[in-house]
Amino acid sequence: MEPAADANDPLCAEVSVRLPDTIDGLKRSWTDAQATAAWGDPSTVLFSCGLESPAASTLQCVTFGGVDWLVDDTDYPMLRMTTFGRTPAAQAYVDTSKISGDQALDALKLAVGTLPVTGQCTTVSEATPDGDDAPETATE
Template identity: 45%
Template sequence: MPRRRTIPVSILVSATLLLAGCAGTVSVEAAPESDSTACADVMVRLPDSVAGAERRWTDSQSTAAWGDPTTVIFSCGVASPGPTTLRCESVSGVDWVIDESEAPRFRVTTFGREPAVELYFDTEVSDEIQGVSSRDVLEALSPLVSRLPRDGGACVDRAEATPVPSPVAP
């Protein structure tokens, strides 16, 4: 009889521990190419902390998050951006297109890598949030992201990207 009670108690304890481990999970939508082997290669190398923020569990393939509250979200397998007028910076050999429309929260996406990686991070510092340095985030993750295959695209100087109008002949 004692043996029968042990089995249900063991199952209950295991289920409780499993649920407790999921309490801090960050919900992040998986990207369309999140199942690529290139993303898997990057994911196994991600650090436990980025810009002073500790890594947290996420609920989707090829995603990661750091900070509590979350200050950095990483998604591998997003669509590569096409030509854009957004600022593009190169960090450790990886080109990043920078969307500053929600500053002090930034969305940056690799340019010239397939599949692409998107980072969303918060640089704001307040009583509740200790924001991260965008430079620290990009310097920590760019060497790992550089493992993704290149697709031929690269950042160009804004002057080179903007065509100069030719004089109109009378």
């Protein structure tokens, strides 16, 4: 794995020491890249901290344990889930043919929840006065 651009941010160190030893029975494999982790053999969940916070997006935004995540299903069944409204951002890349994205995010919520909140998921109708009902999206 390659470290993210801001992997040396002290906040990522706080996240790293709180990462779980297992995710849904998958044991953690130690990586040699700063602020990264992997679970499973072969790796089923890949994690990285120190990414640039994503801008507002039309990607689905889900909340687990008070942490908002943008869900990119471009590589389905692999899901790329990036924290939204957290600086620095963190990302989980999950093989959903082996475990659910929900299970991975649930396991990561305590560690990632330590990152400072800078924004949150909203719906289009919440973000704009004349917006009609729409699925959750990410805006700041």
